[in-house]
Amino acid sequence: MKIKAVLFFCFCFVFFAFQLANEKPVFVPKNWPKPVYNFSKNPLNENTIELGRALFYEPQLSRNNIVSCASCHSQYTAFTHVDHALSHGIEDKIGRRNSPALMNLAWQQLFMWDGAVNHLDVQALAPIANPLEMDENISNVVKKLQHTKHYPKLFYKAFGDSIITGEHTLKALSQFMLTLVSHNSKYDSVMRKETVFTAQENSGYLLFKKNCGSCHTEPLFTNNEFKSNGLPIDTTLNDYGRYEITKNKKDSLKFKVPSLRNIEFSYPYMHDGRFKKLSDVLKHYTTGVMHNQSLSEELKTPIVLNANERVDIVAFLLTLTDRSFLFNPNFSYPKNLFLDSTKD
Amino acid sequence: MKKIAFILFFVFDTVLFVEAQNDSTISISFVFRYNDKIVDLSDSSFIANDSNHLQIDALRFYVSNICFLKNSTVLFQEKNSFHLIDASNKNSQTLFIKNNKASFDEVSFNLGIDSVTSVSGAMGGDLDPTKGMYWTWQSGYINFKLEGKSVNCPTRNNTFEFHLGGYLSPFNCLKTVFLKSTNPKNIVVVFDLNQFLSSVDLSTQNQIMSPNKQAVLLSEKAIKSFKIINP
Numbered sequence: 001m002k003i004k005a006v007l008f009f010c011f012c013f014v015f016f017a018f019q020l021a022n023e024k025p026v027f028v029p030k031n032w033p034k035p036v037y038n039f040s041k042n043p044l045n046e047n048t049i050e051l052g053r054a055l056f057y058e059p060q061l062s063r064n065n066i067v068s069c070a071s072c073h074s075q076y077t078a079f080t081h082v083d084h085a086l087s088h089g090i091e092d093k094i095g096r097r098n099s100p101a102l103m104n105l106a107w108q109q110l111f112m113w114d115g116a117v118n119h120l121d122v123q124a125l126a127p128i129a130n131p132l133e134m135d136e137n138i139s140n141v142v143k144k145l146q147h148t149k150h151y152p153k154l155f156y157k158a159f160g161d162s163i164i165t166g167e168h169t170l171k172a173l174s175q176f177m178l179t180l181v182s183h184n185s186k187y188d189s190v191m192r193k194e195t196v197f198t199a200q201e202n203s204g205y206l207l208f209k210k211n212c213g214s215c216h217t218e219p220l221f222t223n224n225e226f227k228s229n230g231l232p233i234d235t236t237l238n239d240y241g242r243y244e245i246t247k248n249k250k251d252s253l254k255f256k257v258p259s260l261r262n263i264e265f266s267y268p269y270m271h272d273g274r275f276k277k278l279s280d281v282l283k284h285y286t287t288g289v290m291h292n293q294s295l296s297e298e299l300k301t302p303i304v305l306n307a308n309e310r311v312d313i314v315a316f317l318l319t320l321t322d323r324s325f326l327f328n329p330n331f332s333y334p335k336n337l338f339l340d341s342t343k344d
Numbered sequence: 345m346k347k348i349a350f351i352l353f354f355v356f357d358t359v360l361f362v363e364a365q366n367d368s369t370i371s372i373s374f375v376f377r378y379n380d381k382i383v384d385l386s387d388s389s390f391i392a393n394d395s396n397h398l399q400i401d402a403l404r405f406y407v408s409n410i411c412f413l414k415n416s417t418v419l420f421q422e423k424n425s426f427h428l429i430d431a432s433n434k435n436s437q438t439l440f441i442k443n444n445k446a447s448f449d450e451v452s453f454n455l456g457i458d459s460v461t462s463v464s465g466a467m468g469g470d471l472d473p474t475k476g477m478y479w480t481w482q483s484g485y486i487n488f489k490l491e492g493k494s495v496n497c498p499t500r501n502n503t504f505e506f507h508l509g510g511y512l513s514p515f516n517c518l519k520t521v522f523l524k525s526t527n528p529k530n531i532v533v534v535f536d537l538n539q540f541l542s543s544v545d546l547s548t549q550n551q552i553m554s555p556n557k558q559a560v561l562l563s564e565k566a567i568k569s570f571k572i573i574n575p
Contacts, residue, residue, distance in 0.1 A: 041465060118483040121465030125473055129480035139474035166474035170466035245482060247515075247556065 022046040029183040032219055035106035037120055037178060042171045044178065048158040052176030054337045055169060060144045062090055062134035069124070072099040075331050078262035079103060079180065085273030089133035096237060098273035100258060101266040103182040103325065107220055113255045113271040114241045115226060120177060121170045138166045145169070182261050182325035197319065204316025211303050215257045221320065226254040227296040230289030234272055241271065252294050264321045278317055282310040371530050373438045376403055376431045378537040385432035400537065402491040404430040406456050406477065410441060412448035419448050426457065428470035428477060451525050455567050456487025456518045462511040484511055484555065487518065488566055496546040504546055508563050510555020517555065517563040523572040532573045540569040
């Protein structure tokens with residue numbers, strides 16, 4: 001009994017010391033607000049991030065073992081699904097909305113276009129279970145992962161327990177997603193006074209701050225609120241956004257204000273991907289806004305921008321592209337984990 | 345290293361010793377009844393040979409924040425008190441609670457999961473989302489799940505499904521059950537399905553699967569269906 005207890009404590013000590021050595025500090029870029037994610041309940045750790053990365057690219061999360069998170073959230077396009085107005089999932093079934101770009105998630109409280117999800121940890125449950133996306137359930141995912149050769153080992157390295165649980169699966173996914181921080185665009189370099197805008201970009205920046213910045217607030221380029229931006233309703237979808245969650249009429253047609261970082265790569269735009277080009281988006285805000293009862297205060301007086309000014313704003317928006325994020329090898333498909341020799 | 349292990353071991357041993365001294369464990373057992381029959385879903389669905397051809401396929405709910413009270417004052421509150429009670433899992437139906445303050449006259453618990461816990465991310469144990477009591481399309485726990493069939497349901501295959509939950513106003517479904525108890529050791533709590541189902545009009549209320557007004561109303565009916573058997 002005593003020997004067992006001593007051994008147990010030795011093990012605990014070594015394990016926690018080992019975990020501590022791998023602990024990764026939370027990275028908050030200069031002049032950014034405090035993250036809303038509670039890291040104390042899920043402290044970042046190299047092994048857990050690596051597990052989360054494997055899970056993010058893991059097709060066994062879907063019913064037919066073909067669709068992974070990365071299928072609709074591809075790194076090179078700011079972790080979203082381009083080219084399709086409505087993203088498609090399992091067996092090419094068409095979803096109801098455009099997949100959102102994933103970045104700077106530690107600064108968001110509510111997820112999805114309608115805020116249906118209240119915490120990053122539980123976000124993945126929605127696409128996993130959606131019959132149009134991955135059509136699987138988390139308890140079956142856990143069973144499938146437990147039956148592989150490599151995942152129990154990865155879970156052991158990450159959590160000190162090779163028995164896989166839903167909690168650990170979701171927390172590992174969160175850890176990887178929390179590392180997806182985009183903060184190295186040209187805009188960021190200008191703010192850090194490492195470079196300067198061109199005259200056109202600067203003109204665009206000033207116009208942006210005046211006309212767009214109250215909702216797409218710097219430095220995250222979103223105020224994380226839900227707004228009705230005057231898009232006429234698409235009667236083939238009848239999507240009322242936030243209202244569907246709160247059942248409050250004031251929330252009708254409100255959708256989450258998305259971040260504009262890496263917007264060059266995250267086309268098409270809006271919750272239903274109705275605009276292919278940034279110039280279409282700007283035309284909407286200047287001449288396309290339909291008045292409805294919940295229309296955002298900021299849009300009640302029309303935004304006036306001439307053609308040149310719209311071009312300048314687009315030039316500024318392109319400075320939000322962060323190539324070091326889009327091509328960061330730490331975020332890409334983890335070949336080392338999926339090689340045949342290490343897998344089964 | 346040896347020293348640390350020794351100190352840790354000493355502390356651990358002392359804790360065990362103290363706990364053994366003050367061992368006054370209270371058990372709370374949950375029993376599910378329909379009329380005079382016990383509803384046990386361990387092996388198969390429950391079928392009542394009544395005129396409604398009632399069938400129960402699933403019955404499970406969260407019990408949280410268990411308290412013992414005396415004269416309506418809380419004497420004891422269980423820490424990290426989250427229990428999934430499942431009519432198909434015998435092991436889930438009896439809870440053991442260590443409590444030194446034995447003199448109480450009332451037991452209370454929440455039927456479901458509170459709002460703070462509901463927005464705290466992924467959790468383990470009975471709160472693990474693999475337990476089938478977490479909504480996926482919208483965050484939040486299902487507090488209470490009852491599924492079955494009745495000829496009174498004008499639905500496909502006569503099924504009814506009650507997934508009651510929701511933590512946000514105005515559809516907060518978390519309700520507290522208060523039960524007078526004269527037994528200080530072994531408490532038996534009965535969930536009376538007859539009482540619950542007779543308070544529901546199955547011809548109109550048969551599919552509730554999201555936080556809404558109906559879910560709140562049915563949650564209130566559910567807490568009234570708990571009874572305690574006092575000796």
